[in-house]
Structures are given as C-alpha cells and as structure tokens.
Amino acid sequence: MLELIVISTLNGVLFGMLLFLLSSGLTVIFSMMGVLNFAHASFYMLGAFFGFQLTKWIGFWPALVLAPLLVGAIGMAVERYGLRNTHKHGHVAELLLTFGLAFAIEEIVSMIWGKSPVDYRVPALLDFPAFTIFSTNYPAYKIFMLAVSVVIFVALLIVLKRTRVGLIVQAALTHPHMVGHLGHNVGRVFMVVFGVGSALAGIAGVIAGPALVTQSDMAAALGPILFVVIVFGGLGSLPGAFIASLVIGLVQTFAVALNGSLASAFGPLDPSAGPSVLTDIWNVTIAQVAPIVPYMLLVLILIVRPMGLMGTRES
Amino acid sequence: MRKLTLAIAVIAPMLGHAASAEDTIKIGYIDPLSGGGASVGEGGLKTFQYLADELNAKGGILGKKIEIVPLDNKTNPQESLVQAQKAIDAGVHYITQGNGSSVAAALSDFVTKNNTRNPGKEVLYFNYAAVDPSLTNEKCSFWHFRWDASSDIKMEALTSYMKDVPSIKKVYLINQDYSFGQSVRTDARKMLGAKRPDIQIVGDELHPLLKVTDFSPYIAKIKASGADSVVTGNWGQDIALLLKAAADAGLKVNWYTYYAGGAGGPTAIKQTGLDHQVFQITEGFANSGNQAAMDFEKSFRAKANMSLWYPRAVNEMRMFKAAAEKANSIEPVKVAAALEDLKFEVLDGGQGVMRKDDHQFFQPIYISSFGKLAANEPFDEENTGWGWHLVSKVDTPQAMVSTTCKMVRP
Numbered sequence A: 001m002l003e004l005i006v007i008s009t010l011n012g013v014l015f016g017m018l019l020f021l022l023s024s025g026l027t028v029i030f031s032m033m034g035v036l037n038f039a040h041a042s043f044y045m046l047g048a049f050f051g052f053q054l055t056k057w058i059g060f061w062p063a064l065v066l067a068p069l070l071v072g073a074i075g076m077a078v079e080r081y082g083l084r085n086t087h088k089h090g091h092v093a094e095l096l097l098t099f100g101l102a103f104a105i106e107e108i109v110s111m112i113w114g115k116s117p118v119d120y121r122v123p124a125l126l127d128f129p130a131f132t133i134f135s136t137n138y139p140a141y142k143i144f145m146l147a148v149s150v151v152i153f154v155a156l157l158i159v160l161k162r163t164r165v166g167l168i169v170q171a172a173l174t175h176p177h178m179v180g181h182l183g184h185n186v187g188r189v190f191m192v193v194f195g196v197g198s199a200l201a202g203i204a205g206v207i208a209g210p211a212l213v214t215q216s217d218m219a220a221a222l223g224p225i226l227f228v229v230i231v232f233g234g235l236g237s238l239p240g241a242f243i244a245s246l247v248i249g250l251v252q253t254f255a256v257a258l259n260g261s262l263a264s265a266f267g268p269l270d271p272s273a274g275p276s277v278l279t280d281i282w283n284v285t286i287a288q289v290a291p292i293v294p295y296m297l298l299v300l301i302l303i304v305r306p307m308g309l310m311g312t313r314e315s
Numbered sequence B: 001m002r003k004l005t006l007a008i009a010v011i012a013p014m015l016g017h018a019a020s021a022e023d024t025i026k027i028g029y030i031d032p033l034s035g036g037g038a039s040v041g042e043g044g045l046k047t048f049q050y051l052a053d054e055l056n057a058k059g060g061i062l063g064k065k066i067e068i069v070p071l072d073n074k075t076n077p078q079e080s081l082v083q084a085q086k087a088i089d090a091g092v093h094y095i096t097q098g099n100g101s102s103v104a105a106a107l108s109d110f111v112t113k114n115n116t117r118n119p120g121k122e123v124l125y126f127n128y129a130a131v132d133p134s135l136t137n138e139k140c141s142f143w144h145f146r147w148d149a150s151s152d153i154k155m156e157a158l159t160s161y162m163k164d165v166p167s168i169k170k171v172y173l174i175n176q177d178y179s180f181g182q183s184v185r186t187d188a189r190k191m192l193g194a195k196r197p198d199i200q201i202v203g204d205e206l207h208p209l210l211k212v213t214d215f216s217p218y219i220a221k222i223k224a225s226g227a228d229s230v231v232t233g234n235w236g237q238d239i240a241l242l243l244k245a246a247a248d249a250g251l252k253v254n255w256y257t258y259y260a261g262g263a264g265g266p267t268a269i270k271q272t273g274l275d276h277q278v279f280q281i282t283e284g285f286a287n288s289g290n291q292a293a294m295d296f297e298k299s300f301r302a303k304a305n306m307s308l309w310y311p312r313a314v315n316e317m318r319m320f321k322a323a324a325e326k327a328n329s330i331e332p333v334k335v336a337a338a339l340e341d342l343k344f345e346v347l348d349g350g351q352g353v354m355r356k357d358d359h360q361f362f363q364p365i366y367i368s369s370f371g372k373l374a375a376n377e378p379f380d381e382e383n384t385g386w387g388w389h390l391v392s393k394v395d396t397p398q399a400m401v402s403t404t405c406k407m408v409r410p
Helices: A002-033 A040-058 A060-089 A091-113 A140-162 A163-174 A176-181 A186-211 A219-235 A238-257 A263-264 A277-283 A286-306 B003-021 B038-057 B077-089 B099-119 B151-162 B179-196 B217-227 B237-249 B263-274 B291-304 B311-327 B332-339
Strands: A129-133 A136-139 B026-029 B065-072 B094-097 B124-126 B144-146 B170-176 B200-207 B229-232 B254-257 B276-284 B344-346 B351-355 B367-373 B386-394
Touching: A002 A040, A002 A129, A002 A140, A002 A163, A002 A186, A002 A238, A002 B217, A040 A091, A040 A186, A040 A219, A060 A091, A060 A186, A091 A219, A129 A140, A129 B367, A136 B003, A136 B065, A136 B217, A140 A163, A140 A186, A140 A238, A140 B263, A163 A176, A176 A186, A176 B276, A219 A238, A219 A286, A238 B217, A263 A277, A286 B200, B003 B367, B026 B038, B026 B077, B038 B065, B038 B291, B038 B311, B038 B332, B065 B077, B077 B099, B094 B099, B094 B229, B099 B124, B099 B144, B099 B179, B144 B217, B151 B179, B151 B276, B151 B367, B151 B386, B170 B179, B170 B217, B179 B200, B179 B291, B200 B217, B200 B367, B217 B237, B311 B332, B311 B344
Parallel strands: B026 B065, B026 B094, B094 B124, B124 B144, B170 B200, B170 B229, B229 B254, B254 B276
Antiparallel strands: A129 A136, B276 B367, B344 B351, B367 B386
C-alpha cells in the first residue's frame, strides 16, 4: 500500500508538472492580454514536431533551443497579423480566430508529417533510469521534464513580479494608452508576450514529445485538460496554474489506483433487481472514471468558486 | 461564395464520372488514419495496397483491376457509417475494416440494412481484425465475413498454452473499455478459471480506448498487485504506450498479448529487456518457418517498409479472388455464396475454412514469443534485432469454437 502511495504520488507530480509546462504559456497570454488562446495546444504540437524534425537534423539539444524560438516566431506573427486586427472586434472574434487556427495547424501538421505517430525518441544522454524506488525505475528523462517545469515557473514569476519588463507588461494590459504615452511600444509588448507564451508551449512540446506520442492529434487530446488547469487554478494566475496542475495530476493518478466503487462501499445492489443501468453505475470503479475526474473538478469549481483557486478576475 | 458554388458545380460531375467507371473493383478501406489508432490503420492500408498491386500484377480478379479506397473513420462508429455511405455512393461494393469491434458492429448492422433496402446493389463487408465474438454469434450477418480468429478462439489457444506453464500464479488483466476489451477479460476469467483454478486474478482493469497518454499509474498498480503475468488485448497506441511505461518503470512480468507486435510494441519490449517474455497470439508471423510466407514477408518488407502484421489480409484478398473466380462473377451475392465453406491454403501453411454457419474463418493459430533470434529466424521487428519465435501451434480443427449464430439468408 505504501509503495502504491509513494509511486502514485511521484507519477502524479510528474504528470502534473507536464501539465504545468503546457498551461504556463496559456496562463501568461491570458493574464497579460486577456486572450483565451484556443490554439495553445496546437503551438505545443508544433513544438513537438519541430523538435522531432530538428532532432533528426541537428540533434536534440540544439532542437530544444531552436524549436521553441520557431514556435515563438510563429506566435508573434499570429499576434501581429491576426489577433491585432481582430482585437477591435472584441474577445469573441479573438477567440474564434484562435479556434480556427487550431484546426488549420492540425491539418497542416498532418499534411507534412502524416497522421501516424512519428518516431521521436528520448535523447541517448537521458535514456537511463535515474533512480529506483520499491524496484520501480524512474527514467532520467522524466526528472529532466520536472526540472524544466520548475525552472520555468520560477523564472516566469521573477520576470513578471520583480523586473521592469514585467511591470511594463502588466501596466500595458490595464492602461495601454498611459504606457504608450510613456514611450513604450504597446503593440510590440503584446506581440512579444504572445510570442513568449507560444514559445513556452513549444518548449513543452519538444520535451513532452518523446515521453508521450508525437502525432497530429496530440493537440486535440491535451487541449481540453489545459483549460481545466487554468480555470481550476484561476484564470491568469501563474501560481494557481502551478497548484492546479499538481492537484489534477495527483487526482488523476490516484483515481486510477483506486478500485473502489459504490458497490464496494455500500454493498452490492439487491440481486432481485436484476441487471440494469443502475447496477452498472453502482459497480463502476473509480479507476474506470479516472479520465473524467478532472472535468468533474472543473464543473465543481465553476459552481463553488467561479474565479478558480487563486484567480482574482470575475470572468 | 458564388465562386465556390460554381467550383462545386464544375467539379462534382467529374467526380461522379470517375466513380462510375466499372472496369475496376473498388474496395473501401475504412479504418483510423488519424487519432490513436492511426498507426495500425496506416499499416493496414499499406498492406491492402500491396495486396491489390500484387493481384493487379497477376491480371486482377476476372480481368478487373483492384483499387483500394482509403477512408478515415477515426476509430469512431458514427464516422465509419458516414464513410461507408460515401464509399457506397462512389460505387464501392466491398468494404474492409478491422480496427475496433464497436466500429465493426456498427458497420455490419449498416451493411445489412443497406442490403435489405437496396436489392441488386448489395455490399459485402470483409472484416480482417475486429475480433469481438458477438459479430459471429448473436450479431452475425450474412454480409459480414471475418478472417481473423475471434477473441474467444484466441483466448482458448492462449489459455491452453498458459495452463501448462506452472510458473504462472498471479495474473493481471488490463484491457480497453469497450466490447472487445470486455470480451477478453470475461473470456480470460472464464477459461483460466476452468483450466487452472489455482491461478489468482489479482487485477482486472479497464481503461478508456485510445485516450490514455501515460500508463505509468496503471503500471504502478500492476506492480503493487504482485502479478507475475499480464493478459491484455490492447492494440494501437494503447499497447505501445503500456509496454513503454512498463519499460520505463522496469516492470518484469510475462506479457500475454493479442497485439504486442503492432507499431511501437517491439521497440518497447526490446527496451524492457524482456527476452522471450512477451507472447503474442496470431494466425501467422514472420519467422513461422513456412517458405511461401517467408518469401512473401521478404518482398512485402522490401516494398512496404514494415513487417506483415496481417497475414489474414493476404488470406482475405486471395480468397476474394478465389471466390470471385469460383462464382465467375464479382456480384457481392454470388461472391458471398462462393465464400461459404470455401477451403483455402493459408499464407502460413495449413488449410483454413470459411464456416458457412457464421462466416468465421478458421485457420491454424500460433503463439510466439519476442526475443533474440535463433539461427533459422531471419526476420527481426522494427530494427530491434529481436523477432518472433514459435512457441506453440494450434491446428485448425482444435481452433474451432461453436457458434450461436442464426443467419438470415437473402
């Protein structure tokens, strides 16, 4: 039992950190610009595919630097030539633009790389078990993912809260005209913020690609859970996203580990009732519903605390 | 908008014209070409295209060329019906599908209804991989033919092998949460219980089909259960990721699988170092020792750049030709009648038969293990240097199971 708890905790933290890596960029963009970027998971996918392609050409480590830069550049182009023009038509137009973009990117990716998974491997340097607990190995690569997530979290917090750049960025959101009069190029600030957010998704893609599956529907598969993370954590709150990622990672992992069902808690239904929909529901184990638990959390938090765990914005 | 309408008005008749050309036999290939099942779907497509080319090079079927029409169903029953209708509208009279028994059930139903409503325009459904037993039992249809062994046939063979392995004491079942996965778990429980009552089932897990991205939590659970063997019917990314997570965690158990040989599986097994500890049950495999099959494997690999996952697809296409020639027609009703009770020398050797009662094909079944190659085993998988090795063979008569099918004939 202790073994299962320790290992599930570790697995949960590892998965949670991956979620954070993914949602950090989304949170940054949202908190700075108020744009809910539906194409964020697509930038993550682009990161994974660029990472795969560059790894083939120039190796993993250069790819880890170059791929996010490329994704960031695409993000900046999207902001400059897409979002900036739709901004005057309000948030719905922006939302729809990113929504359409997500589909476009998926199609383009499947045109270039095909629809099957590509063979994106963990770099040889990190392909060994880092340590062993209860005779279960932990791959060094997962620890590397964990470390990168933590570094990004700390770096982002420092930049946003402690530096002049962060100050200007935050001011530009609430008082764009004032910041503009002070001589800052507000348009460029937004463009850079969007680029950085996209690049963060790109980093997540390059890193998660070898650990998960790199294929053209990976954005669609991970997109929904990202929204759970940022809504649960509080829209626009970086620490919120961090905590929410951990909570969701742990909840999901532990849900898988639990075999309990209503039947095991309260005893089986009266057999005379015969097999029915009710007995099915009664016998479903927590493990079986594990994949939907995060979405139940989402619904719950929206009812109880609509601004999320650490959010301040009423939206 | 007007331009778009105009373009459609111009292009649509051209498409219609191309579709009505009757000098080819079109086979609609309905399988996942995107999503979690894409790796197996694309593998199947390559196989059927290769087989069509092979038949065409030998003059086709009754002088007509074969053309494979790929249709992406995203492993979704609803989407499959849309694609099937599209295929039928384009003049397809034969569809083939394999991945996902839920899809197969929907398609079988759809084809049956279609054929009742459109006499003279019947469609046959060749199933090469969906192994839910109900398709040839309570849900059987005259228009559905299955070349793969159903999951209870496979489980019968697998458990017959497992009962003679004394080291198996604790078995963990992990399967996909839909009709096929559920039939694997119930068959395994029933048959292991009958053959080896001393074996303990220490876990019985169902997980969502093709949705899990990280199997580490499941691996942790298997480990905690103290199992020495795992039985799984997982396929597509679910088996590759399951084995990958096991490799990462260093889980050392014996694996009894239906589809460990699919894309990504062999690589993960090699990574775990489970030398001859992963077993697979199939109707043929690369190193089966049959010369014809090995020659086929060699030329197939050279051209398709993958190993032959579906020897049954070879049987399917070749039997299609045999049946059409026997009936001297490519009309689906006549071909269907000719297929019934048709005996056929299968690719890996031995005689198979398409049973008339339920349209289930019976053939020799092999259990093989994955590991270092012996001297007379030329084929490895996914460049791992490891390959499949014969462990046990069940001949056609022993692989027969009974059916409850009450077939409605036209």
